[in-house]
Amino acid sequence: MLKIENLHARVEGKDILKGLSLTVNPGEVHAIMGPNGAGKSTLGNVLSGRDGYEVTEGSVIFEGRDLLALEPEERAAAGVFLAFQYPVEIPGVNNTYFLRAALNAQRKQRGEPELDSMQFLKLVREKLKIMQISDELLHRAVNEGFSGGEKKRNEIFQMAVLEPKLAILDETDSGLDIDALKQVAQGVNALRSAERSFLMITHYQRLLDYVEPDFVHVLADGRIVESGDKTLALKLEEHGYAWLSEANA
Numbered sequence: 503m504l505k506i507e508n509l510h511a512r513v514e515g516k517d518i519l520k521g522l523s524l525t526v527n528p529g530e531v532h533a534i535m536g537p538n539g540a541g542k543s544t545l546g547n548v549l550s551g552r553d554g555y556e557v558t559e560g561s562v563i564f565e566g567r568d569l570l571a572l573e574p575e576e577r578a579a580a581g582v583f584l585a586f587q588y589p590v591e592i593p594g595v596n597n598t599y600f601l602r603a604a605l606n607a608q609r610k611q612r613g614e615p616e617l618d619s620m621q622f623l624k625l626v627r628e629k630l631k632i633m634q635i636s637d638e639l640l641h642r643a644v645n646e647g648f649s650g651g652e653k654k655r656n657e658i659f660q661m662a663v664l665e666p667k668l669a670i671l672d673e674t675d676s677g678l679d680i681d682a683l684k685q686v687a688q689g690v691n692a693l694r695s696a697e698r699s700f701l702m703i704t705h706y707q708r709l710l711d712y713v714e715p716d717f718v719h720v721l722a723d724g725r726i727v728e729s730g731d732k733t734l735a736l737k738l739e740e741h742g743y744a745w746l747s748e749a750n751a
């Protein structure tokens with residue numbers, strides 16, 4: 503589904519990704535861990551096509567297509583979703599309206615018919631049920647005045663509605679209380695399927711107690727330096743990243 507080879511990327515003239523390679527097959531959940539400033543968010547931003555990130559070398563093939571050649575909205579329509587580390591507030595824009603506009607823009611790009619308000623409402627109700635969340639946040643402006651946890655839950659709800667093929671979650675667990683963490687994890691698990699893959703950027707192994715990854719990778723200094731199963735996350739929790747450099751020395 504996703505094949506990243508020797509990816510190099512630069513931000514503001516600074517090299518951040520320095521030869522990152524990663525393959526994700528359909529249905530797999532990959533956790534990306536690593537020290538602060540290693541380039542984890544940069545990876546998510548490069549994949550989603552955010553402005554200001556310059557790819558200087560390497561390739562990214564997504565479902566047989568050159569992802570880097572696509573515009574951000576084409577990537578979204580192709581099924582790439584990024585849940586932001588810091589979700590943005592859009593004052594004055596109703597959350598439900600925003601979601602419907604986003605979904606319909608993607609459907610239009612794919613040549614699918616747009617959903618009218620009744621069809622959309624039906625979809626929203628289904629998703630609210632699956633995600634086990636109340637509709638209270640939907641009536642407010644996008645993320646405006648939302649608590650940190652509410653913003654993260656809203657991101658997961660957006661993901662549920664947009665039904666991406668590849669979901670990149672950038673520290674979606676940070677700042678969540680225990681109940682919200684379980685709720686977000688439950689949402690992710692409900693969306694796991696044989697066709698949908700996840701890249702979960704996280705600092706904490708506790709998320710992985712609830713969403714069991716198929717693979718755990720350590721991203722350090724712009725590349726993947728170690729990969730393993732979920733026991734790798736437990737070792738990192740116990741010993742920290744220094745252990746890895748010592749073990750590899």
Ligand SMILES: Nc1ncnc2c1ncn2[C@@H]1O[C@H](COP(=O)(O)OP(=O)(O)OP(=O)(O)O)[C@@H](O)[C@H]1O
Nearest residue numbers: 513514518536537538539540541542543544545554
């Ligand atoms: N827009 C930008 N302008 C300047 N430097 C940037 C920009 N975006 C990222 N960087 C730099 O790139 C490096 C990698 O940042 P990135 O956010 O990808 O790291 P990270 O692994 O996600 O870190 P954290 O765990 O702290 O969230 C950092 O040194 C950061 O300061």
